[in-house]
Amino acid sequence: MSSRKVAYFSMEIGIRKDMPTYSGGLGILAGDTIRAAADLRVPMVAVTLLYRKGHFGQRLDQYGTQTEEQVEWVVGDFLKESAVRSAVTIEGRTVYIRPWRYDVTGTGGFSVPVYFLDTLLPENDEKDRTLTDSLYGGDEQYRLCQEIVLGIGGIRILRDLGYTGIERFHLNEGHSGLLTLELLHEETVKAGRESIGKEDIATVREQCVFTTHTPVAAGHDRFPLDLVLRVCEYGRDIVNLKDILCYNECLNMTYLALNLSRYINGVAKRHGEVSSLMYAGYAIDSITNGVHAATWTSPSFQRLNERYIPVCMENAVSLRYSLNIPKDDIWTAHLEAKEDLLRVVREKTGVAMDDRTFTIGFARRATAYKRADLLFHDTQRLLDIAERAGAFQVIYAGKAHPRDESGKAMIRRVFEAREKVKSRISVAYLEDYDMDLGRMITAGVDLWLNTPEPPLEASGTSGMKAAVNGVPSLSILDGWWIEGCLEGITGWAIGRDGAGTTEVNRSNDALSLYGKLEHTIIPLFYRDRDSYVEVMRNAIALNGSFFNTHRMIQEYVLKAYFR
Numbered sequence: 001m002s003s004r005k006v007a008y009f010s011m012e013i014g015i016r017k018d019m020p021t022y023s024g025g026l027g028i029l030a031g032d033t034i035r036a037a038a039d040l041r042v043p044m045v046a047v048t049l050l051y052r053k054g055h056f057g058q059r060l061d062q063y064g065t066q067t068e069e070q071v072e073w074v075v076g077d078f079l080k081e082s083a084v085r086s087a088v089t090i091e092g093r094t095v096y097i098r099p100w101r102y103d104v105t106g107t108g109g110f111s112v113p114v115y116f117l118d119t120l121l122p123e124n125d126e127k128d129r130t131l132t133d134s135l136y137g138g139d140e141q142y143r144l145c146q147e148i149v150l151g152i153g154g155i156r157i158l159r160d161l162g163y164t165g166i167e168r169f170h171l172n173e174g175h176s177g178l179l180t181l182e183l184l185h186e187e188t189v190k191a192g193r194e195s196i197g198k199e200d201i202a203t204v205r206e207q208c209v210f211t212t213h214t215p216v217a218a219g220h221d222r223f224p225l226d227l228v229l230r231v232c233e234y235g236r237d238i239v240n241l242k243d244i245l246c247y248n249e250c251l252n253m254t255y256l257a258l259n260l261s262r263y264i265n266g267v268a269k270r271h272g273e274v275s276s277l278m279y280a281g282y283a284i285d286s287i288t289n290g291v292h293a294a295t296w297t298s299p300s301f302q303r304l305n306e307r308y309i310p311v312c313m314e315n316a317v318s319l320r321y322s323l324n325i326p327k328d329d330i331w332t333a334h335l336e337a338k339e340d341l342l343r344v345v346r347e348k349t350g351v352a353m354d355d356r357t358f359t360i361g362f363a364r365r366a367t368a369y370k371r372a373d374l375l376f377h378d379t380q381r382l383l384d385i386a387e388r389a390g391a392f393q394v395i396y397a398g399k400a401h402p403r404d405e406s407g408k409a410m411i412r413r414v415f416e417a418r419e420k421v422k423s424r425i426s427v428a429y430l431e432d433y434d435m436d437l438g439r440m441i442t443a444g445v446d447l448w449l450n451t452p453e454p455p456l457e458a459s460g461t462s463g464m465k466a467a468v469n470g471v472p473s474l475s476i477l478d479g480w481w482i483e484g485c486l487e488g489i490t491g492w493a494i495g496r497d498g499a500g501t502t503e504v505n506r507s508n509d510a511l512s513l514y515g516k517l518e519h520t521i522i523p524l525f526y527r528d529r530d531s532y533v534e535v536m537r538n539a540i541a542l543n544g545s546f547f548n549t550h551r552m553i554q555e556y557v558l559k560a561y562f563r
Contacts, residue, residue, distance in 0.1 A: 005167045006561050008034065008046040009154055009176035011147075012135055013114060015102060017435040019078050020054025020071045021116065023135050023399075024365040025461055026213055028435065030172055031104075032292035032461075034114060036549035038106030039314065042557060045163055047154040047176075049146060050075065050100055050116035051135045058399045060431045064415030066400055066408050075100060079116060086156040089233035090145055095128045096121050097153045099161065107294070107314045115157060117149055136401065144223050144231055147253070151178030152234070155186075168561045171210045171261065174221060174253035180204055180260040181234040196237060201244075201260065209560040210261035212254065212284075214458045215274050216369065222250040258282050263560040267459040268480045274455045285559065288480055289459040290552040293319065293544060296465040298443035300336035304329060316548035319468065322540040327533040330470055334446075334536065337469060341444025344430075344437075345395060351428040353393050358525050361445030361471070363397035363433060364462050368406040372398065374451040376417035377510035385514060386424045389522040393426040397433040397441060438462070443469035447521060450475035451494065451509065463491075467543035470536035474516055476509065484543045491539060492516050 014022030014031040022028060030048070037044045054071035061067075079100035087096045098118045103111040119131045131145050154176065158166065169179055187200035213219060225242070228251045229235035238245050244259040246252060258264060258279055265285045266272035272286025293316040297305065308325045311318050322330075335355065342353045353359065364370055375394065376382065386392060396414055400407030411429070418427040430437055442448065448466035450457075450473060457479035464480065466473060472491035475481040485493050494516065495509040524532045 003165060004043050004045045004163050005165060006037075006042065006044040006170060007154075007158060007163070007166045007168070008037075008044055008170045008172060009150065009179060010046070010048050010172035011150060011175035012051075013046060013048040014435060015104065015114065016078075018073065019102075020073060021048065021051050021135070023055040023401075026173060028438075029213075029289055029461060032290070032295060032549045033172075033553060034104045034112050035106065035292045035295060036290075036553040038104045038110055038112045039108070040550065040553055040557075041106070041108065041110040042112075042553060042561075044112050045158065045166075046112060046114040047150070047158065048114065048116055049132050049135075049150055050079070050118040051132060052118075052120060053133045053137075055135045056399070056402060058432045060411065060415075060429060062415075064412040064429065066411055068402050075116075075118075078102065082115075082161070084157065084160050085121075086153060086160045088148055088153045088156070090128065090148055091231050093125055093128065095119055095125075095131070095149070095153075096123050097149060097157060099157050115154075115161070117153055117157060119149060140223060141227060141231060143221065144227060147175055147178055147221070148232055151176045151180075152182045155179050155182040167207065169208045170556075170560070171208060171257050173211065173213050173219065174257045177253040177256040177260075178232070178234070180208060180256060181237060183207060184237070184260075185234065196241065205260050206262050208257075208261040209263040209265075209556075210257040211265050211267065211287075212257075212275055212458075213267055214456075215271070215278060216456055221253040222247075223253075224250055254279075263563070265560070268483065270455060270479065270482050271458040274458075287552060287555045287559065288483060288547065289461050289464070290316075290546075290548040290550070291461050291464040291468065292549045293468045296439055296442065297468050298333075298337040298340075298439065300333040300340075301443070301469050304333045316468075316550045317545050319545035319548075320541045322470075322537055322544070325537065327530060327537065330537055330540075331529070331533050334470055337440075337443040338446070339444075341395070341440045344440055345428045348430055349428045351426055353395075353426055353428065357426075358390060358392040358447070358522055359445045360392060360394045360447045360449050360474075361441050361466070362394065362449045362451075363430075363438060363441045364450075364460075366398040366400040366407040366411050367404055368410060369453045369456040370398075370410075371451045371453060371506070372396065372410050373413045373417065374506065374510055374513065375449065376414065376421070377507065378514070379417055379420045381514050383421055383424050385518045385522070386421075389518045390526045391424070392517075392522060393428075395428050395430065395441060395445060397430040397437055399433050438465065442466040442471060445471055446525060447471065448473045448475070448491075450481065451513070452476055452478055453506075454478035464543065464547040467539040467547065470540050472535045472539045474513070474521060480547060484547060486538070486542065488520075489535065489538050490543050491535065492521060
């Protein structure tokens with residue numbers, strides 16, 4: 001175990017659909033990161049929380065009103081329980097933690113162990129047994145307790161399991177920031193001191209790297225100091241160090257991570273720039289996200305790749321050789337993925353869609369800045385496009401957080417718009433979006449649509465999943481698409497680079513979207529199929545070969561882990 005050099009901490013990790021330990025992009029990225037680390041034999045161990053009640057199951061009524069259902073799963077069917085027990089102190093109580101292990105094995109047989117931390121133990125107080133029940137559930141005290149278990153408890157679990165050789169601790173977002181307090185405590189004990197000194201801070205900073213994932217305020221946890229003092233065993237240390245750990249009299253998990261990390265990065269070039277403006281004075285680099293190509297490639301494209309590029313699942317960079325795959329074979333593989341998707345749409349929604357009709361996909365977390373309803377900004381214009389340029393159909397999916405009323409309202413607006421356009425345009429909304437649905441939708445549509453408010457899309461990875469399946473994007477120039485868009489070659493851009501979030505810009509973005517659909521994309525699809533498939537092939541060869549976690553993890557190794 002001492003051979004593991006990197007400890008990767010994340011509040012959520014998406015390993016598989018039937019383990020509901022993730023909610024969205026952060027968890028899916030974490031899972032893809034671990035899979036790539038296993039492929040490339042990076043000496044990593046990962047730590048997260050075990051959510052016995054998962055995130056939630058989504059149900060939508062005929063009006064698009066979302067209700068949530070509790071999700072339960074049999075942990076022992078997937079994870080191996082460890083006999084090791086560690087403990088943290090919360091509100092003066094001892095809370096025991098049990099780790100469960102899952103091994104992610106790469107293409108060469110190397111495994112990365114992932115430890116899921118659990119507090120459902122009889123020796124714990126009844127309310128502490130529920131601390132690892134729900135992902136992003138409860139109030140701010142519940143969240144702080146979870147982050148104590150993840151950060152402080154996670155370090156203690158690793159030590160008790162025998163991981164003594166770790167050189168780097170990777171904080172995947174600020175949720176795990178309290179691990180730095182445990183590391184500081186370890187340094188003071190080693191030195192025989194009772195209080196944290198500057199040399200301890202310097203030592204811990206050298207051990208930590210921090211990835212920030214979003215400029216959206218909700219992604220940056222803040223806790224009042226009186227709550228921290230009452231709940232956290234290191235509350236007094238936090239107050240004593242509030243000049244570097246706190247902001248506006250709150251424990252700010254992002255500032256904690258910024259001040260105690262040797263390397264800091266955003267998740268796309270633009271996001272690195274935005275983060276540098278948000279946190280002036282910090283050296284913030286960027287490592288653009290990727291996806292694990294083997295995980296997100298559809299069965300039909302896997303077979304195609306095995307025929308023409310047999311090494312691409314071991315090294316996703318080899319996808320650049322897709323330029324040599326005959327266009328007819330690419331189109332045949334795509335049609336197979338499309339037929340699979342439309343069959344699922346029919347089974348789940350009763351909406352019968354035609355595989356010869358141009359199909360647009362939009363699937364991601366339903367929250368206001370993603371603007372899922374931008375396509376329906378002018379429903380009459382949309383109907384006119386279907387009449388003049390050619391028929392099209394749209395497939396949606398995405399959950400809103402249970403407390404995100406604006407996200408829920410956006411889903412309802414999509415349902416309302418569906419009724420307005422149903423005379424010419426079929427629209428389906430697939431409920432309970434998960435990894436399996438994400439894999440099918442990104443592979444089976446003809447165009448991937450992405451309409452966030454810039455600059456709030458830190459990176460985005462759904463369009464990358466589409467790219468490895470030959471599906472080009474039509475997207476706002478934000479996040480990764482600024483790097484991935486070669487106009488008319490890998491896909492198309494909406495609006496101007498970084499145009500902003502005002503209502504005027506929303507209207508302009510909608511006009512740009514409509515113009516690209518009507519005058520460029522739909523005509524190309526129906527009237528020049530050969531050229532459309534060329535864009536599909538370029539999406540794989542140019543974007544799939546770069547925006548993958550094999551390239552991404554290599555950058556972390558060189559820039560952050562072992563520099």
